[in-house]
Amino acid sequence: MSRSKEEKRNRILQAAISVFARKGFFHAKISEIAQEAGVADGTIYLYFKNKDHLLISIFEEKMEMIIGRMRASLVGAGDPVEKLRRFMLTYAELVIEDPELSHVFQVELRQSGTFMKHYKPVKLQEFLNILAEIVREGQQAGRFKPEIAPGVVKRAVFGALDEIALNWILKERRYDLRESARQLGEMFVDGLGIGTPVTA
Structure with a gap:
């Protein structure tokens, strides 16, 4: 793909984020995304099959x-x-830095039947595996309880972060998300059973 085409594609993606966040996935129209991106309606279909493809x-x-x-x-x-x-705090900071993208991720993705039923979110698994790696490292160092499955922890942590982020968005950012993430982090640190580091 040429540089100009890549720039146009990126402009369409950014426009879609803005329109989806403002209008909602169901109510957003391709024509509105095209207008936001400054391109003709038909140009969208040169890069994306439909709204679901855009969202994915x-x-x-x-x-x-x-x-x-x-x-x-x-x-x-x-x-x-x-x-x-750091994982907890960085997650909160990413949500705060781009409220429109966060709205699309936290709210609008759930509105796409194609995404929820048929899409295999490989990238999400890669993201969650960062958490699993942290847990395994902590278990090997004797800091986290060895009997707790990393797969369970990564889903529990992500589920909790997802919930506080969604609530923050729906309540129009009326409280300190960083502080909520910090408190959540301390809960999981305590729950995983921090002990004295193992020495050789």
Whole structure:
């Protein structure tokens, strides 16, 4: 894809995020997305099959960015406890930094039957596996309870973060999401059973 086509595609994706966040996935029209992007209606279909394809493309491409940001935030945090805390805070910061994208992820993705029923979110699993890696590292270091399955923890942590983020969005950002994420992090740190680090 040429640079100009890639730029136009990215402009359409960003326009779709804005329109989906403002109008809702069901009520958004391709013509409105085209107008927001400054392109003809038919141009949208040169890049995307339909609204569902647009929504899935937003998810895949933005998740790539989110995964990169999350991994970068953990660099330098040698202790798995600190990594878990950083994961929580970074998640909250990502939500706060881009409210429109957060609205699309937290609210509008759930409105797409295609996404919910048929799409296999490989990128989401990659994101969740960062949590599983932190838990395994903590177990190997003797910081987290060894009997707790990393797969259970990653889903529990993500479910809790997802809930507070959704509530923050629906309540129009009326409270400190970072503080909520910090408190949630401490709950999971305590629940995983932090002990004295194992020494060689």
